[in-house]
Structure formats: C-alpha cells, structure tokens
Amino acid sequence: MNISQNIKVAVDAVVFGYEEGQVRILLIKQKFGVYKDRWALPGGFVLDGESLSGAVERELREESGVAVDYMEQLCTFGDDVARDPRAQVISVAYLALVNPSKLRLRASSDAKEAKWFPADNIPELAFDHNTIIAKGLERLKAKVSYQPLGFDLLEKEFPFSDLENLYRAILGRDIDRRNFRKKLMSFGFLEETDKMRKIGSGRPAKLFVFNKQEYRRLESEGIHFEIKYA
Amino acid sequence: MNISQNIKVAVDAVVFGYEEGQVRILLIKQKFGVYKDRWALPGGFVLDGESLSGAVERELREESGVAVDYMEQLCTFGDDVARDPRAQVISVAYLALVNPSKLRLRASSDAKEAKWFPADNIPELAFDHNTIIAKGLERLKAKVSYQPLGFDLLEKEFPFSDLENLYRAILGRDIDRRNFRKKLMSFGFLEETDKMRKIGSGRPAKLFVFNKQEYRRLESEGIHFEIKYA
DNA sequence: ACAAAAGTGTTCGCTTTACACCCATGT
DNA sequence: ACATGGGTGTAAAGCGAACACTTTTGT
Structure with missing residues (x-):
C-alpha cells in the first residue's frame, strides 16, 4: 500500500482527579519545542504498532506515573489543520479518571514536570488543549448524570457527603442533599x-x-439510571 | 519535527437516509485491494493539508455524489492495530444524515458502486465496518431522544406520521401516537x-x-429536550 | 358502506421537587 | 453550650403512561 501521507497521530488525555473538594486536571510542562514552558495535556505521538488507548496509558505512565481507573475516548481533533504548528497532527483525545489513592505523582522519567490544576482555573495551554479540556468537562458533566462515573474519583469507602460534594463540584451548582441521597x-x-x-x-x-457487580448486573438488565437532584 | 511514524489516517462515514419507512445506510463496493467486491463504508485516506471533516465530505462526493445535511464525529477506531490488513490505519468515523431530496446517487467518478442498504440488513463488510455501523446506530438511537435529529432525515414539509414512523424505525419499537405528538x-x-x-x-x-431558528433559540436558552413516548 | 389513515383528552400513578429539624461528635 | 457536619420524611406539582373513538378521504 503506497499512499503517501504526512499526517502524524497523537493522543492526549484529560485526566480528572478529585481532591479537597475540587475537580482537578493533570497537566505536564513542556520542556522542549515551540511551546517550551507552557503547560499541556499529557500525551504524545502514537508508536508504530501501538493501539490508541495503549499509547495514552504509556504516555501517562512515562510523564506522570499515573495509572487511571476509567478511560473513554473523547473526540479526535484534526479539523484545524494547523493545530500543531510543527506539522499536521491529529490528536485522539481521551477522558480519564483517577481515584484519590493514586493521585500522587511520580517523578517522571523524562524530566517533565507534572501537576494537578483545579479544573476551574486552567492556564493558557499549548496547542488547542484548552479546547480539549472544555470538551472533557462538558462530557464529564453530561455523563455523571446518567452513569455513576463519579465513584472512580472517590476512595473505595466514602461518606455520602463526599459524593454530594463531588457532584456539586462537577455540575457547578447546588444539589438537594435529601433528594440526592434518596x-x-x-x-x-x-x-x-x-x-x-x-x-x-x-x-x-x-x-x-x-458495588460495581451490582451496578453491572442492573445495567445488563437494561435498567437506566438518571441521577437528578433538586 | 522528525518523529518517524508509519500510521495512516483514514475517515469513514455512516451515512443514514430514510426511505419507504426504512432507515438506510450508504455503502460502497470495493473495486480493488484485499477486500475487492466487498461492501464498505464510504471513506478513505485523509489528504495532506486536509481537515478530517473535509476529507469525509470529499470522499462522499467522489464516491457517491452525496452531500450530507448533518454530520458529527462518531468515534476513532485504532485500538485494533490490525483492523486494516495492509498497514496500521486509524479511522475517524463520522455519523451523517441526508434528507430524502438528496438520496439519489450520482454515478461515481471513480467507478465505485454505491448503494443504500436497509440498516437492519447490512451484509458482512470490509475491515471493521460492521462494528462502526453498530456504533453509528447506537449513537443515532441514543441521540434522537434528546436532540431533534430526525428532521434531517425527513423532507422539509412532512406529515406527522412520517415523524412517528421514523422514530419507530430508529428505535425499533412502537410509540404512542398521541403522547408522541403531544x-x-x-x-x-x-x-x-x-x-x-x-x-x-x-x-x-x-x-x-x-423551525430550526426556534429550536436554536430554545436550545440557547438552556432548555433541554427529551423525547419520550409510551 | 367500508377500509384506511389522521386527529384528538382524560385519568392514574410515579417521580421530582421543595422544604426544616434533630442527632452525634469535638472543642 | 455551641459549632460542625450527618441523617431523615412528607406534601404538592408535574410528567409519563395508558387508553378508544371520531373525522376525512378513497374505493
């Protein structure tokens, strides 16, 4: 197959964590290149023979030592042909969640700096990464209300108020404690x-x-969840 | 930027039409290659300097003469590294809708055969295209109930029963005429x-x-639609 | 007159919402 | 005793679900 095509494939991840009542996003400081010293989403080029999700996991491990608890594909960015100033690069973005026991960042092997930023206070990032984050937040917000995603952001055992506060933080508004719990x-x-x-x-x-088993069972029975709140 | 990467980027489209009470999907017969004579989704490699959605539109034009009325990104397929037997190819799949006035297929320039197949009777396709269609149908089904997508599959002026039947066809079940209309x-x-x-x-x-204007207006006011039916 | 498709309201039950006080602990 | 966060019930309103007959046309 000899088509010539000069487009590179990258992956990026919007990794959410939850700490001290705040939703946070993992960012990496660029050490080289056009965007040196700018913060960016963890990610990078896919290797030959590597799957997309495999590439995300590898980059996260290399850049931050983080292993995620949930991951789904978000969107592929490639309509802005010049989104990477160096070359035509399309980026397959992922949304990932890490639970609090794994929030600690490892000193990264390739000397990049990794840091958790509050989701509502993200600086100006490299490339189109602010757009990707916006999409990630939108998806997270939409998804928590019909799929119990939140649990991957909490400890295994948690008080109900943690769950309440997580939802408050994600949705950006108050919820009624009694109705929510009920x-x-x-x-x-x-x-x-x-x-x-x-x-x-x-x-x-x-x-x-x-109880994930129970959730899966109910889910497979076709029961639909919709989490509403006053 | 000298990274070497031998991954190709393609786009594919699940194009839905609605005719004679049936949801239909546009397929193209492969004329060359490993999958010669197999049906496949319209699509192909992205050209250098071309945007992703631009590539979809071009391929659709070239292969079938179809111009779509609605398009959104579906998913990117690249976790199965061997999904294309020739080389590592990731495919960005799109979901598209065409309205009935444009269903007629043009004799295509590159001598490929294009045809509408009933969505519930799709043959075994090239590559992982059956999987992509499954995803497309799932998305369509999910989306019609909270976004009035269906209108792009109907004529500009339509009797209410067309809308009913479209929803019946997409959802694969009966709906209550009175409640639906109300x-x-x-x-x-x-x-x-x-x-x-x-x-x-x-x-x-x-x-x-x-009335698309009115819909956009209501949407921008933050009004949320959910179309339910008995 | 009959067949075929369009048009139309009401009732019942469940879910959502709104809302405020007592409880268990630390200081 | 007071401050702090946890735990709980009820009533009203709104929405979804179920359900059948009349109207207009063609044959």
Whole structure:
C-alpha cells in the first residue's frame, strides 16, 4: 500500500482527579519545542504498532506515573489543520479518571514536570488543549448524570457527603442533599458499611461502597439510571 | 519535527437516509485491494493539508455524489492495530444524515458502486465496518431522544406520521401516537403549515415544518429536550 | 358502506421537587 | 453550650403512561 501521507497521530488525555473538594486536571510542562514552558495535556505521538488507548496509558505512565481507573475516548481533533504548528497532527483525545489513592505523582522519567490544576482555573495551554479540556468537562458533566462515573474519583469507602460534594463540584451548582441521597440509594448499587469516618467536629459519617457487580448486573438488565437532584 | 511514524489516517462515514419507512445506510463496493467486491463504508485516506471533516465530505462526493445535511464525529477506531490488513490505519468515523431530496446517487467518478442498504440488513463488510455501523446506530438511537435529529432525515414539509414512523424505525419499537405528538408539539419548534398531503385512501394529513431558528433559540436558552413516548 | 389513515383528552400513578429539624461528635 | 457536619420524611406539582373513538378521504 503506497499512499503517501504526512499526517502524524497523537493522543492526549484529560485526566480528572478529585481532591479537597475540587475537580482537578493533570497537566505536564513542556520542556522542549515551540511551546517550551507552557503547560499541556499529557500525551504524545502514537508508536508504530501501538493501539490508541495503549499509547495514552504509556504516555501517562512515562510523564506522570499515573495509572487511571476509567478511560473513554473523547473526540479526535484534526479539523484545524494547523493545530500543531510543527506539522499536521491529529490528536485522539481521551477522558480519564483517577481515584484519590493514586493521585500522587511520580517523578517522571523524562524530566517533565507534572501537576494537578483545579479544573476551574486552567492556564493558557499549548496547542488547542484548552479546547480539549472544555470538551472533557462538558462530557464529564453530561455523563455523571446518567452513569455513576463519579465513584472512580472517590476512595473505595466514602461518606455520602463526599459524593454530594463531588457532584456539586462537577455540575457547578447546588444539589438537594435529601433528594440526592434518596435517589442514589434507590438504585441499589450503594452499600452501607459498618465503618464510620470522623473528621474534626460534627457527627461521624457512615462509609459507603459502590458495588460495581451490582451496578453491572442492573445495567445488563437494561435498567437506566438518571441521577437528578433538586 | 522528525518523529518517524508509519500510521495512516483514514475517515469513514455512516451515512443514514430514510426511505419507504426504512432507515438506510450508504455503502460502497470495493473495486480493488484485499477486500475487492466487498461492501464498505464510504471513506478513505485523509489528504495532506486536509481537515478530517473535509476529507469525509470529499470522499462522499467522489464516491457517491452525496452531500450530507448533518454530520458529527462518531468515534476513532485504532485500538485494533490490525483492523486494516495492509498497514496500521486509524479511522475517524463520522455519523451523517441526508434528507430524502438528496438520496439519489450520482454515478461515481471513480467507478465505485454505491448503494443504500436497509440498516437492519447490512451484509458482512470490509475491515471493521460492521462494528462502526453498530456504533453509528447506537449513537443515532441514543441521540434522537434528546436532540431533534430526525428532521434531517425527513423532507422539509412532512406529515406527522412520517415523524412517528421514523422514530419507530430508529428505535425499533412502537410509540404512542398521541403522547408522541403531544410532547413534540409542546416544544414549540414544529409549525403547522396550511398544506395537506393525501396518499391513497385515508384522511389527508397536515404538513409540518421544523423551525430550526426556534429550536436554536430554545436550545440557547438552556432548555433541554427529551423525547419520550409510551 | 367500508377500509384506511389522521386527529384528538382524560385519568392514574410515579417521580421530582421543595422544604426544616434533630442527632452525634469535638472543642 | 455551641459549632460542625450527618441523617431523615412528607406534601404538592408535574410528567409519563395508558387508553378508544371520531373525522376525512378513497374505493
């Protein structure tokens, strides 16, 4: 097959984490090239023989040491032919979630600096990465309300208020605690443990776990979830 | 920038049409190569300097003479590194809709055969194109219920029953005529004309038009549509 | 007159929403 | 005792679901 084509394929990831009540996004400081010293999404060129999702995982490992807990394809950017000033590059963007136990960043092998930024305070990034993030946030927002994605951003055992606050943070608005809890519990994939957590003052909170098996079972039975809130 | 990468970028389109009460998909017969004489989605390699959506439009024009009325990106296929037996090729798939006035296929310039197939009776296709179609149908199904996409598959002026039947065809199940009509009319983006259509026996039907301006206006006001039906 | 498709309202039940007080702990 | 966050129920409104007969035309 001898078609000649001079287009490069890259992947980029919008990696979300949740810490201290804030949704955060992982960024990498560019050390070389046109965008030296600018922050950018983790990502890079796909290697020959490598799958797209494999490339994302490798780049994340290399650049930050992060292993993600959930990943889905977001969108492919290639309508702006000059989105990379060096050459024609299309980028397949992914959305990924990491749970809090893995938020710690490893000193990266290729001397790039990695850092978590609050999702509502992202600097001007390299390439069209601000656009990609906007798309990622939009998708996250849309998706949490009909798929219980949020649990990948929380610890395995969490107090209900963490879930509430996560939804508040993602949706950018207040939710009604009573209605939210009633709705979530009615689905039946949340289980109460007998552990408690107390932080500072206030009544200690029961910890809950997300029962993924049960969720998958309900999902396969064709049951549709829609998480609404006042 | 001297990275060497031997990956080719292609685009493919799942183009939907609606005729005689059937949802149809446009396919092209392969004239050369490994998959000679197999049907495949319209598509091909992206040219240097060409945008992704531009490539889709060009391929559709070249292979079938079809100009689409709606197009959105579907998904990028590249996790199966061997999806194209000739080389590593990633394909950015698009979903497109054509309205009935443009369903006629032009004799194509490069002597490929183009044909509309009923969506529920697609043969075994070249590459992973059956998978791409499955994804396209899934998206179409999901999307019609929260975005009035269907109108791009109908004539400008249409009787309500066409809309009903289109939804029946896409969703693969019956809908309640009264509830459906009530809901659709309540949105306010459907306008009654004073024209009528009679075909064969039966009471003549009023024709309706979709008011895109009004829809955009309502959409921009943040009004959310969800089309449900018994 | 009959067949064929279009047009039209009402009732019931469930889901969503709105809303405020008591409980358990730390200081 | 007071501050802090956790836990809980009920009533009203709105929406979705179910359901059948009349109208207009062609034959």
